[in-house]
Amino acid sequence: MSLTNEKTINMYTKMITARLMEEMIGQLFAGGILYGTTHLGIGQEASAIAACMALQEGDKITLTHRNHLGCIGIGMELKYIMAEMFGKETGVCSGLGGSMHLLDPDKGNLGGNGIVGGGLGIATGAALKMKYKRENNVVLCFLGDGATNEGLFHEAMNLASIWKLPVVFYVENNGYAVSMPTERSMNIHDIAKRAESYGMRSIILDGNNAVDVYNLTFSAVQYVREGNGPMLIESKTYRISGHSKNDTEQRYRDAHEIEQWNAKCPIKRLEEYMLKNNVATKEMLKKINAQVTEELKEAILFSQNSLEPAVEDLQRYVYAK
Amino acid sequence: MKEITYKEALREALSEEMTRDENVILMGEDIGIYGGNFQVTQDLVLKFGEERVIDTPLSEAAIAGCATGAAMSGLRPVVEVMFSDFVTLMMDNLVNQAAKLSFMSAGKVSVPMVVRLPMGCGTGAAAQHSQSLEAWMCHVPGLKVVFPSNPYEAKGLMKAAVRDNNPVIFCEHKLLYDAVGNVPQEEYLVQIGQANIMKKGTQLSVITYGYSVQKCLQAAMQLRVKGVDVEIIDLRTLLPLDEKTIIDSVKKTGRALIVHEAVKTGGIGAEIAALIAEKAFPYLKAPVMRLAGKDVPVPFNKNLEQAVVPQVADIKKAAERLMRK
Ligand SMILES: Cc1ncc(C[n+]2csc(CCOP(=O)(O)OP(=O)(O)O)c2C)c(N)n1
Numbered sequence: 001m002s003l004t005n006e007k008t009i010n011m012y013t014k015m016i017t018a019r020l021m022e023e024m025i026g027q028l029f030a031g032g033i034l035y036g037t038t039h040l041g042i043g044q045e046a047s048a049i050a051a052c053m054a055l056q057e058g059d060k061i062t063l064t065h066r067n068h069l070g071c072i073g074i075g076m077e078l079k080y081i082m083a084e085m086f087g088k089e090t091g092v093c094s095g096l097g098g099s100m101h102l103l104d105p106d107k108g109n110l111g112g113n114g115i116v117g118g119g120l121g122i123a124t125g126a127a128l129k130m131k132y133k134r135e136n137n138v139v140l141c142f143l144g145d146g147a148t149n150e151g152l153f154h155e156a157m158n159l160a161s162i163w164k165l166p167v168v169f170y171v172e173n174n175g176y177a178v179s180m181p182t183e184r185s186m187n188i189h190d191i192a193k194r195a196e197s198y199g200m201r202s203i204i205l206d207g208n209n210a211v212d213v214y215n216l217t218f219s220a221v222q223y224v225r226e227g228n229g230p231m232l233i234e235s236k237t238y239r240i241s242g243h244s245k246n247d248t249e250q251r252y253r254d255a256h257e258i259e260q261w262n263a264k265c266p267i268k269r270l271e272e273y274m275l276k277n278n279v280a281t282k283e284m285l286k287k288i289n290a291q292v293t294e295e296l297k298e299a300i301l302f303s304q305n306s307l308e309p310a311v312e313d314l315q316r317y318v319y320a321k
Numbered sequence: 322m323k324e325i326t327y328k329e330a331l332r333e334a335l336s337e338e339m340t341r342d343e344n345v346i347l348m349g350e351d352i353g354i355y356g357g358n359f360q361v362t363q364d365l366v367l368k369f370g371e372e373r374v375i376d377t378p379l380s381e382a383a384i385a386g387c388a389t390g391a392a393m394s395g396l397r398p399v400v401e402v403m404f405s406d407f408v409t410l411m412m413d414n415l416v417n418q419a420a421k422l423s424f425m426s427a428g429k430v431s432v433p434m435v436v437r438l439p440m441g442c443g444t445g446a447a448a449q450h451s452q453s454l455e456a457w458m459c460h461v462p463g464l465k466v467v468f469p470s471n472p473y474e475a476k477g478l479m480k481a482a483v484r485d486n487n488p489v490i491f492c493e494h495k496l497l498y499d500a501v502g503n504v505p506q507e508e509y510l511v512q513i514g515q516a517n518i519m520k521k522g523t524q525l526s527v528i529t530y531g532y533s534v535q536k537c538l539q540a541a542m543q544l545r546v547k548g549v550d551v552e553i554i555d556l557r558t559l560l561p562l563d564e565k566t567i568i569d570s571v572k573k574t575g576r577a578l579i580v581h582e583a584v585k586t587g588g589i590g591a592e593i594a595a596l597i598a599e600k601a602f603p604y605l606k607a608p609v610m611r612l613a614g615k616d617v618p619v620p621f622n623k624n625l626e627q628a629v630v631p632q633v634a635d636i637k638k639a640a641e642r643l644m645r646k
Pocket residue numbers: 064065066114115116117143144145146147148174176177178239243350379381403407410
């Protein structure tokens with residue numbers, strides 16, 4: 001489906017929601033209000049969200065440790081995400097999972113993951129079920145550049161390929177795995193090349209261009225949905241935020257590099273596109289920003305007013321009923 | 322003596338061993354300019370260069386395998402696993418290769434390597450970044466497993482581990498990295514396989530290790546006020562266990578409380594309880610008691626996270642219960 005104005009506005013709304021939410025999460029951590037750790041995806045909003053927008057009812061995603069954006073992309077509600085960040089009973093995982101483990105099967109999210117590459121097997125298995133049940137659906141498996149150096153990546157790619165499973169491996173190459181630049185962790189320039197050795201098609205896209213992300217992911221998903229087997233997408237993007245809340249020094253990169261990528265801000269670029277193509281007016285964008293800001297305030301209030309999960313309930317979910 | 326932190330103690334040990342022996346190398350994710358996730362290797366790359374402080378891609382299985390091969394060939398690799406939870410990705414290599422090569426080759430080869438595992442909860446990192454997996458490692462003959470509880474032990478055990486000719490699983494606790502303690506100015510080792518009596522006592526043997534040692538010491542102070550005289554054994558090494566120190570203590574006190582953060586079922590506590598039953602049964606005045614992590618994954622929520630592992634108050638209560646028996 002082509003990118004209608006309505007869809008573009010929806011996409012923009014989600015991107016700005018993610019940005020404002022993550023900026024807020026960053027502040028709440030800095031202020032010592034949130035506990036634990038978190039991985040923000042500032043700069044990667046188009047890459048994650050526009051890709052999710054290319055899915056349809058019944059499709060699934062698996063996410064990584066950097067999973068907030070995908071959650072917004074797939075349509076999870078802000079207040080339940082925020083409540084999980086606060087570790088509250090009303091959180092999407094009742095406060096048991098936290099920032100890295102946002103999971104919501106009703107919305108098609110099979111989970112963030114604390115283990116790099118951890119989603120690869122799960123995505124492949126979910127695709128196996130879709131094929132087995134003759135469902136017309138696909139799995140979009142998110143992973144980072146770093147994860148493509150894990151053994152499971154290679155095993156899962158091969159399985160998906162020989163079994164022709166409906167899964168799209170969506171590699172967000174954001175330049176680094178913590179402090180390790182991609183050019184030092186592998187001897188190829190394009191991760192997409194890795195697909196070839198598994199007999200798999202691949203494409204490369206500009207992950208900071210929401211419209212491209214949407215259109216190209218949509219056609220890849222279409223190809224996979226038609227039963228042609230898996231595909232790999234390499235989304236070239238950049239992590240503006242530090243790796244995690246603990247990554248403050250950032251001795252591994254220089255400020256100039258961050259500035260250069262700031263100039264390619266995916267949200268600014270989408271705004272420019274929308275204004276130029278009369279998808280929206282400046283006033284409309286302002287209104288969206290105001291609405292999202294309001295919604296975010298409500299989500300935080302909701303979280304703060306929610307109860308803590310009960311210690312007595314600890315054992316409740318260890319085993320399924 | 323000088324006062325340093327647990328992570329500084331580890332860093333000093335690594336630095337001294339690297340200076341002493343050019344075969345000692347470090348491998349791991351983000352251990353170079355980033356300094357390691359818990360800053361243990363901070364600035365070592367500046368001192369020893371990238372050839373000896375090797376930043377690896379995210380490839381745990383290959384890192385463990387590569388360390389094994391290098392160790393068989395004469396190097397002494399020290400591997401940092403960013404969080405102990407990721408050792409699961411190394412298990413084939415550690416369990417089926419590194420641990421068995423000396424045996425299977427009838428001693429023709431040895432595997433002198435160290436695998437550093439930051440264990441434990443208390444940082445809000447949730448179920449996949451908070452586990453204590455030491456008992457898994459103790460189930461594998463051919464591995465040695467140590468777990469220092471303070472800077473002195475951290476430094477001395479690390480130096481001993483680097484010099485040991487076997488694969489040593491070196492457990493560290495995240496909440497200890499900033500703990501301070503005294504270490505001698507001069508060189509020293511802490512021998513692998515030897516427990517330490519942290520506090521002498523007569524009425525109850527508390528057998529523990531790692532971060533729980535600190536908690537047990539606090540509990541012992543509170544118990545002292547109530548007239549309960551506790552002996553605290555810091556195991557230091559979990560495999561091979563220092564059976565003599567444990568048994569001698571229990572024979573003296575007649576009561577044993579074992580405390581650890583790892584989940585109870587199949588834990589180190591079970592092994593020690595069985596050992597006491599086998600070797601000191603007639604001396605017991607009360608059943609052996611285990612106080613361990615609850616058999617659940619570590620939850621994110623802070624209250625719940627605290628509730629899954631023994632805290633000072635729990636230890637004190639357990640000791641009092643045991644004294645009434
Ligand atoms: C198996 C495993 N190894 C290491 C880690 C620690 N860790 C968490 S995120 C990360 C970097 C992942 O890099 P990449 O896949 O490129 O994703 P990005 O962080 O850039 O989004 C590392 C090393 C982990 N969580 N799991």
